[in-house]
Amino acid sequence: MKSAEPQQDAKVRRLAEAKAAEPGALLPILHSIQDELGYVPETAVGIVAEVLNLSRAEVHGVVTFYHFFRTHPAGKHTLYLCRAEACQSMGSRQLEQYVREKLGVDFHETTADGRFSLEPVYCLGNCACSPAVMVDETVYGRVTPERIDEIVG
Amino acid sequence: MSTTSVKVFVPSDTTARSLGADQVAAAVAAEANKRGVSIEIVRNGSRGLYWLEPLLEVEVDGVRHAYGPVTPADVPDLFAATFLEAAPHRLALGPTEKIEYLAKQTRLTFARVGLIDPVSLDDYRAHGGYRGLANALKMSGEQIVQAVLDSGLRGRGGAAFPTGIKWKTVLGAPADQKYVVCNADEGDSGTFADRMVMESDPYVLIEGMTIAGLAVGATRGYVYIRCEYPQAIRTMREAIERAKAAGFLGDGIQGGKGSFHLEVREAAGAYICGEETSLLESLEGKRGMVRYRPPLPAIKGLFGKPSIINNVISLASVPIILDKGAEFYKNYGLGRSRGTLTIQLAGNIKRGGLIEIPFGIPLRDILYAYGGGSATGRPIAAVQAGGPLGAYVHPTQFDTPFDYEQFAAVGAMVGHGGLVVFDDTVDMGEMARFAMEFCAIESCGKCTPCRIGAVRGVEVIDRIRSGVNESSNLALLKELCETMVSGSLCALGGMAPFPVLSVLKHFPEGLKSQAPSAGKATDRRATEQAL
Numbered sequence: 001m002k003s004a005e006p007q008q009d010a011k012v013r014r015l016a017e018a019k020a021a022e023p024g025a026l027l028p029i030l031h032s033i034q035d036e037l038g039y040v041p042e043t044a045v046g047i048v049a050e051v052l053n054l055s056r057a058e059v060h061g062v063v064t065f066y067h068f069f070r071t072h073p074a075g076k077h078t079l080y081l082c083r084a085e086a087c088q089s090m091g092s093r094q095l096e097q098y099v100r101e102k103l104g105v106d107f108h109e110t111t112a113d114g115r116f117s118l119e120p121v122y123c124l125g126n127c128a129c130s131p132a133v134m135v136d137e138t139v140y141g142r143v144t145p146e147r148i149d150e151i152v153g
Numbered sequence: 154m155s156t157t158s159v160k161v162f163v164p165s166d167t168t169a170r171s172l173g174a175d176q177v178a179a180a181v182a183a184e185a186n187k188r189g190v191s192i193e194i195v196r197n198g199s200r201g202l203y204w205l206e207p208l209l210e211v212e213v214d215g216v217r218h219a220y221g222p223v224t225p226a227d228v229p230d231l232f233a234a235t236f237l238e239a240a241p242h243r244l245a246l247g248p249t250e251k252i253e254y255l256a257k258q259t260r261l262t263f264a265r266v267g268l269i270d271p272v273s274l275d276d277y278r279a280h281g282g283y284r285g286l287a288n289a290l291k292m293s294g295e296q297i298v299q300a301v302l303d304s305g306l307r308g309r310g311g312a313a314f315p316t317g318i319k320w321k322t323v324l325g326a327p328a329d330q331k332y333v334v335c336n337a338d339e340g341d342s343g344t345f346a347d348r349m350v351m352e353s354d355p356y357v358l359i360e361g362m363t364i365a366g367l368a369v370g371a372t373r374g375y376v377y378i379r380c381e382y383p384q385a386i387r388t389m390r391e392a393i394e395r396a397k398a399a400g401f402l403g404d405g406i407q408g409g410k411g412s413f414h415l416e417v418r419e420a421a422g423a424y425i426c427g428e429e430t431s432l433l434e435s436l437e438g439k440r441g442m443v444r445y446r447p448p449l450p451a452i453k454g455l456f457g458k459p460s461i462i463n464n465v466i467s468l469a470s471v472p473i474i475l476d477k478g479a480e481f482y483k484n485y486g487l488g489r490s491r492g493t494l495t496i497q498l499a500g501n502i503k504r505g506g507l508i509e510i511p512f513g514i515p516l517r518d519i520l521y522a523y524g525g526g527s528a529t530g531r532p533i534a535a536v537q538a539g540g541p542l543g544a545y546v547h548p549t550q551f552d553t554p555f556d557y558e559q560f561a562a563v564g565a566m567v568g569h570g571g572l573v574v575f576d577d578t579v580d581m582g583e584m585a586r587f588a589m590e591f592c593a594i595e596s597c598g599k600c601t602p603c604r605i606g607a608v609r610g611v612e613v614i615d616r617i618r619s620g621v622n623e624s625s626n627l628a629l630l631k632e633l634c635e636t637m638v639s640g641s642l643c644a645l646g647g648m649a650p651f652p653v654l655s656v657l658k659h660f661p662e663g664l665k666s667q668a669p670s671a672g673k674a675t676d677r678r679a680t681e682q683a684l
Contacts, residue, residue: 023456024418026438031380031419058439065440065597068380068422080381084342084591085537085584086573089500090528122424122541122591124381125345126168127573128203128498128505137383141171 005043011036012044016051025052026062030069039070075110075117079103079152080134083120086127090142095131098145102152116152158193159237162210162217164267166199166352167384168345173224174207180225181209184232192237198353200267201507202254210249213239219246254504254523259485261493262470263509266353272391274399277356283401285472289364290409297368298324301471303479305491309346310336310427310464311539311568312644313490313557316471319461322451323369326459331371333362333413334436334455334462337378337385338420338427341540343499343571347465349507351378351385354469355392356401359415361468363406364475365461366413374415375455377432380422389417424595428643429462431597442597443643464569466495487513490556490567500537500573501527512556516546519555520574531576535660537584539568541591542648544655545584564655582663585656586614592649603646606637610653620666627664631657 015032019025029048033040040063049059063069081099082092103111103118110117126132129141135151143151163178164170178194185192202208208221209231218239220231227244234242246252260266269276277283289297302317323331335358339347350358362374378386393415396402404412418436420426426435430444433455454460470492474482483491490512496519498505503525520526520533527533536546538555544565546553553563560567575584589610596603610633617626634650641647656663 024436024438027418027421027435031421052438061440062438066421066423068420085541085587086343086500088584088587089573089575089579121381121422122595123340123342123344124167125339125348126171127343127345127500127571128502129168129172129206130500132171134381139167139171141168 005041008037008041009043009047012041012047013051016048020051026054026059027066030063030066034069039073042071076115077136078117078119080119080121080124082122082124082126082130082132082134084123084127086123087131090130092131095143095145095148099133099148102145102148158191160193160195160212161237162195162197162212164199164206164208165196165271165384166206166267167348167382168203169199169206169208170384172206172222176225177207177209177223177228180228184228188232190232190237195270197269198267198271199349199507200249200255201263201349202252202504203506204504205246205252208246208249209236211237211239213237217249219249219252220244221246254506254508257523258509259493259511260509261473261482261485262357262466262495263349263354263507264473265357266349266507269354271353271355271388272395274356274395274401277354281476282356282472283360285475286360286364286401286407288475289367290407290411294324294368294370297364297475300474300479301368304474304482305479305486305489306467306470306474306482307490307557308464309466309470309495309569311341311566313567316463316467319451319463320365320368322449323371323459323461326452328459330373330456330458331369332455332458332460333365333369333371333374334429334433334460335362335374335376335465335468336427336429336432336462337376337382337465338424338432339382339465339569340379340424340427341542341569341571343537343573344497344540344569345499346495346497346507346570348382348385350465350469351376351382352388355389356396357469357472358389358465359392359396359402361471362415363402363411363413364471365463365468367406367411369459369461371459371461372412372414374413375436376415376417377420377426377436378417379420379426386417386419393417423597424591425597425643425645428645430643432462433460440597442599443645445642466569485511487511487554487556488558490558494555494567495570496555497569497571498524498574499571501529501533501576502574503528513554513559515552515554516572517551519572520551524574527574527576529576529578531578533574534577534579535575535581535584537573537575537652538571539566540571541588542644542651543568543571544651545581545660546655547659549659564651564658566651580663581656581660582614582618582665582667585653585664586611586618588649588652589614592645596645600640600642600646602637602640603642603649606633606641606646607649609633610637610650614653614664617664618667620668623666627657630664 205221431441592607
């Protein structure tokens with residue numbers, strides 16, 4: 001595929017080549033691409049496949065299997081809202097409703113101003129202080145609607 | 154004040170930080186600075202008394218005194234009350250070790266958790282760390298494996314398979330390369346013991362894996378950690394670098410002949426990768442699809458080589474077994490459940506946290522004596538034990554002792570030791586539906602009963618609750634559960650029906666028509682599905 005972003009492609013290639021020799025390198029490579037670019041662009045699939053001598057289908061299959069990898073740019077921040085049982089026992093369903101309304105988006109969507117993407121998550125390991133959310137890499141416990149207001153501003 | 158700095162401990166554990174521990178640490182530093190007092194702030198792990206976090210401790214004459222839960226606003230007041238001399242204060246809890254919740258526990262695997270600076274090797278060694286490895290270095294592989302066998306240790310990930318037998322199989326499998334894989338993909342809701350070990354005492358896991366490597370002749374290891382645990386990943390990576398620099402990892406461990414190279418691999422959000430064969434696929438850079446067994450991973454595991462694959466707590470329990478002996482460990486517990494169990498008390502509970510005690514305590518005591526009842530103060534109506542694939546336990550079963558066999562006897566499971574508590578506002582039919590929904594989201598898709606069964610399960614439950622052909626759909630749901638249990642390739646599809654079946658059995662009200670007039674479908678979606 002012809003890419004409109006040769007610089008990005010070069011970066012992807014560099015990231016892939018840096019880890020290509022590791023055993024089972026595909027996940028570490030996809031992580032470094034997403035760390036760097038915020039997502040795994042479609043053009044990366046072909047480049048990574050070429051570097052690892054895999055088929056594009058194999059790489060595409062892995063990218064789409066894992067919930068964490070995204071194929072489109074995310075918002076500036078990602079709010080991960082826990083939907084698992086412990087959080088449900090402390091009212092996460094109502095919180096979920098509040099967050100959706102507050103941000104005006106559903107799961108896997110990004111706010112119009114591009115500030116937040118909303119993603120479901122099934123357990124953050126913060127189950128003794130439920131409900132929990134994580135914004136980028138910061139976890140919040142015993143989250144209330146008021147706390148959500150503070151967090152998302 | 155004396156000239157030496159007083160040590161103040163503020164936990165760096167994820168849960169403590171989720172409740173503001175970083176802000177408390179900053180407030181303590183600022184207030185000390187303002188008052189010109191010299192203190193040393195140590196960011197320890199958490200003691201696991203989570204309802205008291207952020208739990209601040211001050212060390213006076215070698216005894217640690219606790220204050221909590223502390224907010225940044227409390228900090229000036231604590232200084233004014235001279236908490237640095239362990240003075241009384243409305244937040245004072247007395248000496249930490251005497252807090253009943255902690256004092257009643259038997260902390261073997263979690264001996265150092267919350268006590269030490271997680272990444273300080275000196276701290277680790279000063280508290281008994283690396284003594285197990287020192288013993289292991291003087292033993293043959295067979296002897297190490299025998300010690301683990303004799304200890305009675307069973308896999309703490311959920312399946313409870315004897316750890317020593319896995320190791321023995323790997324030891325007896327000839328190969329040019331073997332692996333030790335740690336399953337740190339702790340995806341079950343209500344569990345956080347693995348995270349705590351990795352964040353609060355990472356070296357105990359590194360030591361356990363190193364011993365495993367020496368035991369079976371594996372020179373490479375991987376810790377596969379879920380990406381939802383960024384702090385555990387950071388702490389483990391830092392600890393591995395430090396252990397390497399100090400000669401505890403790499404070639405020629407502690408000047409001997411043993412070699413063990415360890416690396417952290419970050420997962421990518423698939424629950425199924427907690428299943429060991431799909432974890433191996435993932436480590437190999439593939440979709441996390443479950444493998445057929447045989448061959449067992451112990452014979453053909455990672456990259457087709459013999460591999461030990463164990464849960465974090467199993468591996469973290471190995472150092473103390475090698476340090477104090479198999480007998481010491483075995484003397485704790487009940488029947489075939491030996492040693493201690495790390496219970497994670499979570500959900501709607503007043504005093505949630507980590508409880509390490511010998512097997513066999515009645516569930517009721519965990520919920521009330523430790524947990525103090527529900528957080529909301531309402532009656533406890535149900536407890537999900539052992540994660541999202543575990544049964545919902547009814548109050549009439551609360552006297553069951555918490556061990557593998559006795560829980561299995563009442564159709565429930567211990568699993569990874571997680572307990573999620575619900576009060577009487579819970580809609581059990583909704584929880585049954587969620588079990589199927591979760592399975593549908595997380596199924597790897599390899600086998601039909603799981604991939605399609607879970608989707609159908611959600612639909613059938615929706616119909617029942619909407620009052621569409623209630624009795625025939627109930628029969629269908631039971632049949633579907635049977636098919637999934639007996640026909641699925643792994644535990645996800647094979648056990649997702651367990652919570653559903655437990656609701657059918659113990660909370661039948663939840664799986665009845667919730668429609669205003671039973672028997673008449675008022676939900677348009679359900680009607681369409683029924684057509």
